[in-house]
Amino acid sequence: MEFLAIPSQQFDLPKRISRLGELAANLWWSWNPDAARLFAQLDHDLWERLGHNPIRLLNEVNRDRLKQAAKDKDYLENYDRLFAAFDDYFKKDAWSQKTHPQLINPVAYFSMEYGLHETLPIYSGGLGVLSGDHLKEASDLGLPFVAVGFMYAQGYFNQRISEDGWQEALNNPLTFEHLPVSLVMKDGAPLTIDFDFPDRKLSAQIWEARVGRVPLYLLDSNVEANNEYDRLLTARLYWSDLDRRVMQEILLGIGGVRALRALGYNPAVWHMNEGHASFLTLERIREQVAGGVAFASAAQKTRAQNVFTTHTPVPAGNDEFPLWLIEKYLANYWAELGLTREQFMDAAKHSTPHGEMYSMPVLALKLSGGSNGVSELHGEVSRDMWKFLWPDRAVKDVPIQHVTNGVHTRNWMGRRMNTLLESYLGKNWYDSLDDHAVISRIDEIPDFELWNVHLHLKRKMAFYLTERVRERWTRGGFHPVQVVGSGVLINPYALTIGFARRFATYKRASLILSDVERLLELINRPNQPVQIIFAGKAHPADDPGKELIQQVYRAVKKAETGGRIVFVEDYDMNLARYLVQGVDVWLNTPRRPYEASGTSGMKAAINGVPNFSVLDGWWREAYNGKNGWAIGEDKPYESNEAQDAADAESLYNTLERQIIPKFYERDPKEMSSAWISIMKETMKTVIPQFSTRRMVKEYIGKFYIPALKK
Numbered sequence: 075m076e077f078l079a080i081p082s083q084q085f086d087l088p089k090r091i092s093r094l095g096e097l098a099a100n101l102w103w104s105w106n107p108d109a110a111r112l113f114a115q116l117d118h119d120l121w122e123r124l125g126h127n128p129i130r131l132l133n134e135v136n137r138d139r140l141k142q143a144a145k146d147k148d149y150l151e152n153y154d155r156l157f158a159a160f161d162d163y164f165k166k167d168a169w170s171q172k173t174h175p176q177l178i179n180p181v182a183y184f185s186m187e188y189g190l191h192e193t194l195p196i197y198s199g200g201l202g203v204l205s206g207d208h209l210k211e212a213s214d215l216g217l218p219f220v221a222v223g224f225m226y227a228q229g230y231f232n233q234r235i236s237e238d239g240w241q242e243a244l245n246n247p248l249t250f251e252h253l254p255v256s257l258v259m260k261d262g263a264p265l266t267i268d269f270d271f272p273d274r275k276l277s278a279q280i281w282e283a284r285v286g287r288v289p290l291y292l293l294d295s296n297v298e299a300n301n302e303y304d305r306l307l308t309a310r311l312y313w314s315d316l317d318r319r320v321m322q323e324i325l326l327g328i329g330g331v332r333a334l335r336a337l338g339y340n341p342a343v344w345h346m347n348e349g350h351a352s353f354l355t356l357e358r359i360r361e362q363v364a365g366g367v368a369f370a371s372a373a374q375k376t377r378a379q380n381v382f383t384t385h386t387p388v389p390a391g392n393d394e395f396p397l398w399l400i401e402k403y404l405a406n407y408w409a410e411l412g413l414t415r416e417q418f419m420d421a422a423k424h425s426t427p428h429g430e431m432y433s434m435p436v437l438a439l440k441l442s443g444g445s446n447g448v449s450e451l452h453g454e455v456s457r458d459m460w461k462f463l464w465p466d467r468a469v470k471d472v473p474i475q476h477v478t479n480g481v482h483t484r485n486w487m488g489r490r491m492n493t494l495l496e497s498y499l500g501k502n503w504y505d506s507l508d509d510h511a512v513i514s515r516i517d518e519i520p521d522f523e524l525w526n527v528h529l530h531l532k533r534k535m536a537f538y539l540t541e542r543v544r545e546r547w548t549r550g551g552f553h554p555v556q557v558v559g560s561g562v563l564i565n566p567y568a569l570t571i572g573f574a575r576r577f578a579t580y581k582r583a584s585l586i587l588s589d590v591e592r593l594l595e596l597i598n599r600p601n602q603p604v605q606i607i608f609a610g611k612a613h614p615a616d617d618p619g620k621e622l623i624q625q626v627y628r629a630v631k632k633a634e635t636g637g638r639i640v641f642v643e644d645y646d647m648n649l650a651r652y653l654v655q656g657v658d659v660w661l662n663t664p665r666r667p668y669e670a671s672g673t674s675g676m677k678a679a680i681n682g683v684p685n686f687s688v689l690d691g692w693w694r695e696a697y698n699g700k701n702g703w704a705i706g707e708d709k710p711y712e713s714n715e716a717q718d719a720a721d722a723e724s725l726y727n728t729l730e731r732q733i734i735p736k737f738y739e740r741d742p743k744e745m746s747s748a749w750i751s752i753m754k755e756t757m758k759t760v761i762p763q764f765s766t767r768r769m770v771k772e773y774i775g776k777f778y779i780p781a782l783k784k
């Protein structure tokens with residue numbers, strides 16, 4: 075079999091720098107800041123205007139500029155150094171080949187979304203960014219890995235906030251030729267896979283993206299063979315209508331297995347990131363049944379290689395469908411599994427207050443050899459939530475473990491911060507990322523050097539916010555109050571708190587606004603100003619989430635805030651990068667225990683930005699009394715109202731009595747050494763532990779290797 079991913083991009087580049095095209099085609103560049111610089115240096119302004127898209131940059135940059143760069147000694151020096159590192163990365167044996175040579179067939183990873191870079195908007199939030207970081211780390215570790223997801227033709231929406239604070243969604247159809255993806259071809263035509271619904275066939279073609287060494291295959295239903303309705307199936311993330319949701323999940327789980335088979339893969343492990351991909355368990359059984367094995371033994375045989383990660387801490391958040399809807403699309407399928415309708419439904423049945431449902435997590439839990447939550451507390455919550463599936467076991471023996479999430483360090487750490495660590499921990503510190511002894515040498519960094527790097531990143535953020543506002547103002551239709559409310563009055567020397575995440579009600583974005591009078595008094599004190607930067611999207615169908623944004627926006631527009639409370643539109647990975655690197659404190663106020671893990675706080679912490687958060691998810695494990703601040707206590711409350719009141723009180727008190735005084739306790743060098751010691755403690759505790767380096771190694775040890783042995 076001969077497969078050919080058509081390179082959709084052809085560049086006309088001077089020979090001496092022609093490999094820039096190769097670099098643009100592999101997302102490896104996106105987590106290697108020196109590679110991004112090579113593009114930016116060709117034309118900084120264009121690079122920003124094109125939203126950091128190297129494919130467009132190489133096509134649109136002035137030809138004379140390219141010729142000039144091809145002769146520029148400094149540029150060529152950077153170029154040669156970068157490509158030496160690039161070649162080395164792909165050639166050398168990495169950690170996995172050295173320590174786990176038995177891992178030969180790949181781990182197949184399935185996720186509804188991937189947050190790899192802002193130019194490829196096939197993610198909506200934390201789940202996607204986690205999948206993206208997982209792939210980058212798998213590539214770095216040299217783990218044999220292949221991933222499956224969707225190529226959403228319209229990406230995720232862009233957010234605009236109207237003058238009265240209402241979120242508007244702009245859908246921007248993606249231009250695939252501008253993206254680092256190529257259509258997989260076979261015998262001169264696109265390779266397709268299909269699935270038979272009772273009344274029609276659904277087909278999909280496959281795009282390939284390269285994430286370092288890891289291939290990512292993205293299914294796309296926009297093919298001629300499908301009817302108009304089905305062609306739109308992969309146009310968007312998370313359709314609100316249930317028909318489309320179930321069809322998407324059939325395509326991901328069943329179609330995803332078929333795609334990997336059509337591409338010639340024989341994965342050793344099948345990892346489902348959340349229940350959206352649970353149908354893959356059935357498709358693997360069907361393959362065996364087709365070969366003459368009975369359902370029960372096929373389930374037994376395939377189970378050990380399935381790994382399921384749940385991210386949902388509340389029953390209502392779980393993905394489930396009415397049985398009639400499952401029947402509508404899968405009525406042909408149970409016969410192929412050798413099952414009756416009833417037996418088929420039993421595999422995933424969940425009795426809920428609104429009747430019997432077909433539950434995607436139940437299906438995955440029953441048919442996986444290993445399952446996990448994404449923090450210690452979330453593991454506990456999950457065991458309790460799903461204990462009814464194991465009625466003869468004590469809750470603590472319910473077979474759901476936990477692997478706390480992590481972030482991909484190089485992807486999220488400021489370039490200058492990395493350079494600083496290189497000078498004090500050693501050029502190759504990154505190879506020892508998860509070694510606490512190496513990372514603890516952060517103590518050797520002189521305070522003023524760390525502070526200067528932080529101030530640099532903070533000014534960069536403030537400058538970036540101003541430029542965004544300028545661009546928006548120039549386009550017109552932007553009220554001066556919105557200009558102020560978007561951050562033009564931000565002072566890079568004032569204590570700055572960041573709060574950016576999805577606007578879901580449990581995240582309680584407005585907790586810090588619950589006593590506006592008290593807050594205004596706190597932020598406007600002479601000589602001790604405080605600024606708060608908000609950002610985040612609400613799901614387009616989530617009106618309570620949008621009302622929260624509006625509530626925040628009303629506070630933003632008050633003149634009494636002095637432009638110190640701001641809301642920045644259109645949160646994405648790019649804005650996230652500026653914020654987590656540039657603020658002084660990262661605030662998170664979820665209602666416990668609904669934040670399964672949370673990851674944005676980790677991104678902040680690795681840049682020396684301490685967290686100020688509820689003891690939920692990852693922060694409950696990381697907080698040690700010296701590396702940031704806790705909001706509320708590590709305990710359940712009797713009601714939401716009780717928790718909200720207690721947490722608000724705790725938040726204001728800690729801000730007033732600890733955070734503000736410590737930040738402004740300046741020595742003669744205009745630094746607070748007490749503050750800098752918190753920054754160092756933050757980095758020392760979070761870098762080694764809450765990285766995808768530690769996380770992926772934990773998945774290997776707890777799940778991937780054991781799956782091979784069974």
Ligand SMILES: *Cc1c(COP(=O)(O)O)cnc(C)c1O
Nearest residue numbers: 199200575646647650672673674
């Ligand atoms: C990291 C990230 C998230 C997830 O943040 P949480 O802390 O888990 O809420 C969401 N969106 C973007 C753009 C991110 O970069």
